[in-house]
Amino acid sequence: MMKMLSKYKYLRWFLGLLVITSALVFITAFGFSSLLEWQSPFLSHCFFVLMICFSLCLFRIMRGPTPADRAVAVDTLGILIVGFCAILSIPTGRDWYLDIAIAWALQSFIGALALAKYLEGRGFDE
Amino acid sequence: MNEIIGYSFIVIGMLFDIFGCLGLLRLPDVYNRLQATTKCVTLGTCGILFGTLVIKGFSGTGIKAILCILFLILTSPVSAHALSRGAHISGVKLWDKSVCDKYEEDRSVHSS
Numbered sequence: 001m002m003k004m005l006s007k008y009k010y011l012r013w014f015l016g017l018l019v020i021t022s023a024l025v026f027i028t029a030f031g032f033s034s035l036l037e038w039q040s041p042f043l044s045h046c047f048f049v050l051m052i053c054f055s056l057c058l059f060r061i062m063r064g065p066t067p068a069d070r071a072v073a074v075d076t077l078g079i080l081i082v083g084f085c086a087i088l089s090i091p092t093g094r095d096w097y098l099d100i101a102i103a104w105a106l107q108s109f110i111g112a113l114a115l116a117k118y119l120e121g122r123g124f125d126e
Numbered sequence: 127m128n129e130i131i132g133y134s135f136i137v138i139g140m141l142f143d144i145f146g147c148l149g150l151l152r153l154p155d156v157y158n159r160l161q162a163t164t165k166c167v168t169l170g171t172c173g174i175l176f177g178t179l180v181i182k183g184f185s186g187t188g189i190k191a192i193l194c195i196l197f198l199i200l201t202s203p204v205s206a207h208a209l210s211r212g213a214h215i216s217g218v219k220l221w222d223k224s225v226c227d228k229y230e231e232d233r234s235v236h237s238s
Contacts, residue, residue: 042133049140056147060159068156068213075205076150076163080143082194083171086178087136089187098178098190105197112205119212 040091050084071115078108132181139173142166155221156213164206172198 057080060073082101089097149162172195179191214229 046136046140049144053143053147056151060150066156066213066218068209068216068218069159071209071212072156072160072163073150075209076146076167079167079171079198079202080147082198083139083143083174086171086174086191086194090178090181095185095187095190098187098194101175102190102194102197105194105201109201109205113208116205116208116212119209119216121216 043087043091046084046087050080050087053080068119071112071119074115075108075112078104078111082108128183129181132177132179135177135180136174139170139177142170142173146170155224156218157210157220160206160210160213164202168198168202 054077057073057077061070061077064070064073082105085097085101085104089095089101143166146163146166149166150159153159153162175191175195175198179188179195182188182191220227
């Protein structure tokens, strides 16, 4: 039973990676012109650096030994996305990216508190 | 001149982000990881937002950046404290080379 479960787990990981790579190939091949016209050299360098940070956080989510590790990594990922929205608002000159950043910070805070309550073993309405 | 100062703040923030994520990957324990990521990622993101404020000046974007900095400084230690408390209550062991655990002593005193 455990062997079959682990086999299905690897199959699920493979399917998820396939979907993500096909979406990236679709975006870059038949690219949305509105995404491409916003690019500047500074934005592309920051994009690569933040992608490295995102991949490190995703690695910790993938094989954290305890659930607390995964909660910490999810919280970190939310704060990184806030910084990415702030960087994206500079070359485009549109200020509603910072609205997205504030809303995402609020959502990440509430999510972290809910995860902490779940880790303590209490219900959500206590 | 404003743009040079702002971009240097943004580069410093990105460096803090990278070091925080390296600490998340390399350190041996939940509490050590939490310490590294909370300080470094909060300071890095606040540095990026402060760089945005310096570049854009006090326009609508700058005011929103100030609001976001205030919100992050207020909420990030609270969520980190709640996460570490939840991890301790759920029974995550400390690293075997850790020196002392004051919170465990407090809990044993109050429960007995």
